[in-house]
Amino acid sequence: AAPGAMAAFLTHQQKVLRLYKKSLRHLESWCIHRDKYRYFACLLRDRFDKNKDVKDMVKATELLKAGEEEFWASQHPQPYVFPDSPGGTSYERYEMYKLPEWCLDFWHPSEKAMYPDYFAKREQWKKLQRESWEREIKQLQEETPAGGPRTEALPPARKEGHLPPMWWHHVTRPREQPM
Amino acid sequence: MDLLLTLNTLMLLTLATLLTPIIFPMLSDNLKNTPTTITNTVKTAFLISLLPMTIFIYSGSESLISLWEWKYIMNFKIPISLKMDFYSLTFFPIALFVSWSILQFATWYMASDPHITKFFTYLLLFLIAMLILIAANNLFILFIGWEGVGIMSFLLISWWHGRAEANTAALQAVLYNRVGDVGLILCMAWLASSMNTWEIQQLTSPHQTPTLPLLGLILAATGKSAQFGLHPWLPAAMEGPTPVSALLHSSTMVVAGIFLLIRTHPLLSTNQTALTLCLCLGALSTLFAATCALTQNDIKKIIAFSTSSQLGLMMVTIGLNLPQLAFLHISTHAFFKAMLFLCSGSIIHSLNGEQDIRKMGGLQKMLPTTTSCLTIGNLALMGTPFLAGFYSKDQIIESLSTSYLNTWALVLTLLATSFTAVYTIRMTVLVQAGFVRIPPLTPMNENNPAVTSPITRLALGSITAGFFITSYILPTKTPPMTMPMPIKLTALIVTILGIAIALELSKLTQTLILTKQTHFSNFSASLGYFNPLTHRLTSTSLLAGGQNIASHLIDLSWYKLIGPEGLASSQQTASKLATTLHSGSIKAYLSSFALSILIILTSTY
Numbered sequence: 001a002a003p004g005a006m007a008a009f010l011t012h013q014q015k016v017l018r019l020y021k022k023s024l025r026h027l028e029s030w031c032i033h034r035d036k037y038r039y040f041a042c043l044l045r046d047r048f049d050k051n052k053d054v055k056d057m058v059k060a061t062e063l064l065k066a067g068e069e070e071f072w073a074s075q076h077p078q079p080y081v082f083p084d085s086p087g088g089t090s091y092e093r094y095e096m097y098k099l100p101e102w103c104l105d106f107w108h109p110s111e112k113a114m115y116p117d118y119f120a121k122r123e124q125w126k127k128l129q130r131e132s133w134e135r136e137i138k139q140l141q142e143e144t145p146a147g148g149p150r151t152e153a154l155p156p157a158r159k160e161g162h163l164p165p166m167w168w169h170h171v172t173r174p175r176e177q178p179m
Numbered sequence: 180m181d182l183l184l185t186l187n188t189l190m191l192l193t194l195a196t197l198l199t200p201i202i203f204p205m206l207s208d209n210l211k212n213t214p215t216t217i218t219n220t221v222k223t224a225f226l227i228s229l230l231p232m233t234i235f236i237y238s239g240s241e242s243l244i245s246l247w248e249w250k251y252i253m254n255f256k257i258p259i260s261l262k263m264d265f266y267s268l269t270f271f272p273i274a275l276f277v278s279w280s281i282l283q284f285a286t287w288y289m290a291s292d293p294h295i296t297k298f299f300t301y302l303l304l305f306l307i308a309m310l311i312l313i314a315a316n317n318l319f320i321l322f323i324g325w326e327g328v329g330i331m332s333f334l335l336i337s338w339w340h341g342r343a344e345a346n347t348a349a350l351q352a353v354l355y356n357r358v359g360d361v362g363l364i365l366c367m368a369w370l371a372s373s374m375n376t377w378e379i380q381q382l383t384s385p386h387q388t389p390t391l392p393l394l395g396l397i398l399a400a401t402g403k404s405a406q407f408g409l410h411p412w413l414p415a416a417m418e419g420p421t422p423v424s425a426l427l428h429s430s431t432m433v434v435a436g437i438f439l440l441i442r443t444h445p446l447l448s449t450n451q452t453a454l455t456l457c458l459c460l461g462a463l464s465t466l467f468a469a470t471c472a473l474t475q476n477d478i479k480k481i482i483a484f485s486t487s488s489q490l491g492l493m494m495v496t497i498g499l500n501l502p503q504l505a506f507l508h509i510s511t512h513a514f515f516k517a518m519l520f521l522c523s524g525s526i527i528h529s530l531n532g533e534q535d536i537r538k539m540g541g542l543q544k545m546l547p548t549t550t551s552c553l554t555i556g557n558l559a560l561m562g563t564p565f566l567a568g569f570y571s572k573d574q575i576i577e578s579l580s581t582s583y584l585n586t587w588a589l590v591l592t593l594l595a596t597s598f599t600a601v602y603t604i605r606m607t608v609l610v611q612a613g614f615v616r617i618p619p620l621t622p623m624n625e626n627n628p629a630v631t632s633p634i635t636r637l638a639l640g641s642i643t644a645g646f647f648i649t650s651y652i653l654p655t656k657t658p659p660m661t662m663p664m665p666i667k668l669t670a671l672i673v674t675i676l677g678i679a680i681a682l683e684l685s686k687l688t689q690t691l692i693l694t695k696q697t698h699f700s701n702f703s704a705s706l707g708y709f710n711p712l713t714h715r716l717t718s719t720s721l722l723a724g725g726q727n728i729a730s731h732l733i734d735l736s737w738y739k740l741i742g743p744e745g746l747a748s749s750q751q752t753a754s755k756l757a758t759t760l761h762s763g764s765i766k767a768y769l770s771s772f773a774l775s776i777l778i779i780l781t782s783t784y
Contacts, residue, residue: 029476032537032609033689034616040693074696077704078476083532089477090532095341177291 012060019067020048029076084176094177101172129168136165182234183242189231190263190314191244193271196224197307200300214289217299218282221306225275235268236651243316243380255375262316262379265652266441266506270313273510276640277430277517278306280633284521285422287629288528298338302426305331309431313438318367318377321439325363325403328432329356335427336419348415355412359402359436365395366443383445393453396443397460404436404490407464411710413487414471417479421524424479429486429520430513437493437509441502448500455585458498462588462595465491467707469598473605474703477534478523481606485560486516488595495592496575499582503655508571511645515559515567518637522553525630526610529623536606541615545623548631550611552638557603559641561674562596570645572596574658576670581659593673600677601684608685 010018024041031037054060083090104122112119139162143155157164200217203210234240245260261267282302289295308327315321329352337349369392370377374384400406405413416428427433440447440457447453465488472484489512496505527534529546543550555566562572576596579589625631665672688694702708739745760767 029537030694032616034614036689036691039691077696077701078474080476080535080537083534089534092342093339 012057012064015064016048016067019064019071020044023067023071026071026074026076026079029078029080094175099174128163132163132167135162136167140165182238182240186231186234186240186263186268187242187244189227189234190261190268190271193224193228193231193275194307194310194314196220196227197303197310200303201307212296212300214282214286214295214299217296217303218279218286221275221279221282221303225272225279228271228275231263232268232272235263235265241265241268245316255371257317257319257377259320260316260378261314261320263314265503266438267314269506269510269648269652271310273513273644274306274309274313274431277513277637278302278426280637281422281426281517281521283629284425284524284633285420287627288422288524289420298335298420301331301335301338302422305335305427305432309435312435316379318363318370318379318443321442322363322367325360325435325439328427328435329353329360329403332356332416332427332432335423336416338420338423339418342418344415345418348412348418351415352412355405355409356402358409359399362395362398362402363439366392366399369395379442382443384449387449388446388453390450390452393447393450394456396440396447397453397456400436400440400494401460402436403439404433404494405464405487406436406460406491406494407467408460410464410468410487411706411713414480414483414706417477417483421479421520421527424483425517425520425524428483429516433486433490434493434509434513437490437497437505440494440497441506444497444502447497454498454500456498457494458585458588461491461494461496461498462585462591463491464488464494465595466591466598467491469595469602470703471706472602473598474700475602476537478526478536478539478606478610479520479534481536481602482516482519482523485519485599485602488599489516489560491595492572492575492592495579495588498588499575499578499584501575501578501656504571504574504578507645507648508575510648511559511567511571511641514637514640514644515556518552518634518641519556519560521634521637522549522556525549525625525634526553530617530621533617536609538616538618539610540613540617541611542617543611546625548625549634552634553611554607555638555641557607561600561603561678562670564671565646567641567643567645570649573670577659577662577667580666580669581662593669596670597673597677597680600674601681604678604681605685608681 023044027040027044028037031040051060051063054063081088085091104119139155139158154165197220200212200220204212241262241264243260243262245258248256248258250256282299285299285302286295289298292298305328308324308331310324312321312324312328315324333349333353336352337345339345367377369389370382374381402409413428413433417424419427447457468484468487468491472481472488475481475484489508493505493508493512496502496508526539526542526546526549530539533539559566559568562568564573576592579592694700760771
């Protein structure tokens with residue numbers, strides 16, 4: 001696998017951080033008022049920080065396992081889920097993003113006639129996408145550091161007349177809410 | 180002036196007004212519906228329906244309309260008859276008033292929805308089915324309305340059908356209602372065979388009604404009105420948009436089961452077993468729902484469990500043989516419950532879809548009208564003296580305390596009343612009071628009259644409805660007039676106790692102690708473990724039983740053991756027995772000849 005890509009197994013650091021975040025979220029579900037939450041969140045952070053410099057991996061894994069068990073025993077039965085997150089009340093309410101943009105190519109001509117302006121220009125946009133794809137990929141390959149990309153943000157276009165990388169995927173991204 | 184003719188004409192005019200947005204678009208392409216036209220249609224129908232109610236109040240005239248008769252077989256005719264008695268004449272304006280307010284609210288709430296006209300048409304179809312159910316004079320027309328509201332409930336709960344949970348919830352609603360429908364059909368079959376009629380007037384019998392059809396009716400009410408045992412669909416139905424929850428699952432559809440029991444009350448009143456079953460079932464439902472509401476964090480679920488609890492209370496009233504009081508509670512409950520849902524919808528929409536009360540707080544200053552009306556609704560729900568809920572709820576608890584009935588039902592109902600106060604105060608404190616916990620930068624305002632006028636109108640109804648209905652309508656049974664002072668104040672004391680406990684618990688949550696999980700809090704938070712137990716046990720047992728029947732009974736036994744394999748194995752045992760005798764020695768064969776000749780000779784004698 002390329003360096004920096006997601007591997008099949010989580011590292012110890014990733015596991016500890018995931019435990020910390022989910023225990024903070026469940027603590028937030030238990031402690032409704034913010035001052036109380038902040039107090040207990042600081043205590044929890046201190047508990048994690050006390051064992052931060054353990055170099056023995058066996059001991060560190062045992063601590064992690066004990067932490068996971070403590071989390072399981074004291075989790076909240078109805079944890080707070082953000083409305084647009086999976087499991088939330090507004091998740092997947094509108095079926096906007098279930099269809100990719102190439103489905104438009106399969107529309108019947110009578111349906112395409114309902115949006116003549118868009119479909120008149122669509123072929124040109126597709127041609128532009130095909131032509132600029134090689135240049136976008138070349139730019140990304142040159143600009144990515146050796147250990148993999150540090151962040152998910154895409155770089156802008158560097159040369160005159162070039163388009164920013166992955167612009168087609170951004171422009172044809174699905175809507176969140178209907179119009 | 181012929182009052183009865185006016186009464187009949189105006190009621191039919193109300194129904195016809197509601198049908199116009201359905202029929203007119205079919206007649207011409209220019210007459211398209213919009214949300215505003217549908218809202219105005221319901222408003223007009225409400226204003227028209229006020230007149231028959233006034234006629235009834237001032238002259239006491241009831242009537243019965245028979246429109247057409249379906250001569251199915253010669254000795255069993257099914258007329259399309261509508262009954263304009265106290266129940267239908269009073270519930271029509273109430274249902275139409277509440278629906279008008281909800282539709283006006285929905286013009287703001289669903290404004291960003293691409294199919295808003297279809298939504299309003301669905302709500303209108305639901306309303307028509309509900310009014311058919313209310314006005315029905317025989318069980319056949321009632322069944323038409325019953326199924327109609329069930330179907331519209333399914334379509335409206337799964338309005339956002341992109342969500343898997345919404346589709347599951349709609350299926351749950353339909354299946355649980357279907358289980359209840361079996362009971363209703365059982366009762367209709369018994370009535371058709373023994374009394375040869377489905378009319379409500381002909382339901383009285385001099386001696387005690389057998390318990391089986393009444394069990395069917397109670398099953399129907401359990402399914403439709405979410406009593407304990409068939410209740411999980413009501414909290415799940417909160418997946419639908421808030422106007423749907425306000426109209427269907429608080430004021431109108433869920434009271435259809437109780438309304439059926441009110442209509443068929445003459446049958447129930449003779450059978451004490453059925454009445455006791457209603458009483459105990461209602462008491463259990465009200466306590467169970469109130470227990471589940473204590474630890475809910477979704478504002479719509481709290482109000483849903485509150486509805487379930489009040490429906491249990493209505494069932495308790497039916498069990499006390501007081502159908503008119505149950506109807507009074509239905510009417511007052513419609514006002515404040517619809518208002519609670521509309522207030523919660525206003526809060527949810529202002530917070531951009533946030534439904535969890537852990538992320539609300541301090542909204543009293545930001546949404547003053549909404550939160551004030553929320554407070555009024557909560558006070559009415561708790562039975563605050565002289566608001567709408569007081570007139571019905573207090574009378575129910577007084578009648579319960581002074582009658583010679585089940586102490587267990589009384590204790591459960593009182594406990595549920597105090598739990599009502601507890602979860603109501605918890606909701607109020609977490610939503611309106613205290614510091615703000617909402618995500619910042621939400622530009623919320625109440626400047627839209629489509630939000631404030633329905634809510635204030637329903638608030639006015641919540642305050643005055645109980646007073647007006649009780650002052651104009653005389654009760655048919657004498658309420659208990661004298662009782663000791665502690666008994667009279669029971670409901671009030673229990674509610675005040677609940678409020679005090681809730682305020683103490685709220686103060687406790689603000690101290691720096693982590694709440695421990697107790698068995699009671701886990702029971703309440705997992706909704707009594709009912710859903711996973713029943714949903715998995717019933718389906719696994721039915722499917723495993725079916726698998727056993729198909730594979731073991733039919734395949735293995737009937738097709739194999741009785742048929743070829745059994746025959747083959749019996750042949751095999753016989754031939755195995757016989758081969759031991761084929762030893763090859765002549766002595767054995769000669770002895771077998773001799774034996775058989777001996778047997779033949781001895782048997783012929």
